[in-house]
Amino acid sequence: MDDGIRVRPGTIEDFPAISELLGVVFHENLEGAARAAEEAVFEPARSLVADDGGLVAGHTVAYSRELTVPGAVLPAAHISCVGVRPTHRRRGLLTALMHRQLRDIAEGGREALAVLWASETTIYPRFGYGPASSRLKFSIMNREVRLTVPPAEPAGRLRMGDPAELLSDIAKTFDQLRVTRVGWSDRDDRWWRYVLADPWDRRDGTTRRYAVVHDGPGGPTGYALWRVKRGWTHHGPDAEVQVREVAAADPATYQTLWRFLLGIDLSRTVSFDLGAVDEPLRHLVDEPRRLGTMLSDALFVRLVDVPGALAARRYQAPVDVVLEVEDPLLPANAGRWRLTGGPGGASCARTGDPADLACSVTDLGAAYLGGTSLGVLAAAGRVRQLTANDPSLAFGWHHAPSATEVF
């Protein structure tokens, strides 16, 4: 790079400087438990540093995790901790880091896709990351909504406690569910520590985090994580229950957990930032408008190995289509690919046949989880449907991708 700045792999010795950089760029100093949790998941071998004469001027890391995609669980590089020092911004450091990182992932040959949450949605499409899932943020006036179904019979039992004490049941339930929940990432012990880290200086006036596990006749069938921000006005109690996660194996568990969360005494609002676009709660209450929903973006997907990624997921209808893909950054992905498959599996190979649909790798990434329709992208003029052979239906999925965490 210009100015003698070089991109190099990080080391564990770089962690304090990386942590300091992330504190500066995200306007939040990482200390104590939050920093320890970040260090526990740090993968030095997959971290890249923009080094300016010994100063860590920029950084990114690829975490080695799995992601559930339609019909499969795949290794996926989870990109995070991206930052460039304010003194070095807009000089191409991020561009150099992103290019090197994508080449490294492609050469590694283990992961066909990379995923991330964007701090600003404008940053990543230029590097081939497409907005693949959305989320609903809920701000629920809980005293004004009632569940339209009666309580489950026989009733399950709720066990409330500290998340760390209930972790083995929570993790077991999560592992059973996540393999079919598109958009969910796996969590080993380090990631549970990261997800559950609850330092007091990040609570913003709320209680510590609580957990509740739902037990059915055969054992745990779901759990919820939340905290409460207390509040009083001249009208009386006005607390806000801030729900972090609700995971349920069956409808009765889901209803019971939401009935519990919506009914916590002295609260007047229940907020939940990681709702699915097709969150069942919307169909469970008598006054859905009082759920106060707002649409936002969630996971961005980058196909690093286009044929590998397309062959690895399943399709909800038979598909036999030729896609013409543009990918200036990873030219091995560019060109025409014949995708053949359906609900049972798929294959994808290079072809000289004429294309049915032409798109950028960014738009293909957006469609990959089944949460963004290729037909809608075509209506927006981003994707070009060249023949009547439209793969939109096949690329969809029976439920929208959802998210359990921002990593």
Ligand SMILES: CC(=O)SCCNC(=O)CCNC(=O)[C@H](O)C(C)(C)COP(=O)(O)OP(=O)(O)OC[C@H]1O[C@@H](n2cnc3c(N)ncnc32)[C@H](O)[C@@H]1OP(=O)(O)O
């Ligand atoms: C997965 C995650 O970790 S998301 C977190 C991302 N990090 C942050 O938001 C922390 C605060 N921001 C930063 O640290 C930096 O501004 C970064 C990392 C976003 C960008 O780093 P830079 O080195 O300035 O980016 P770089 O110079 O390579 O810019 C590349 C292009 O993206 C554009 N760009 C980069 N960041 C932004 C932004 N935040 N908003 C708008 N455009 C942006 C640049 O204008 C440039 O466009 P151009 O090529 O048309 O001129």
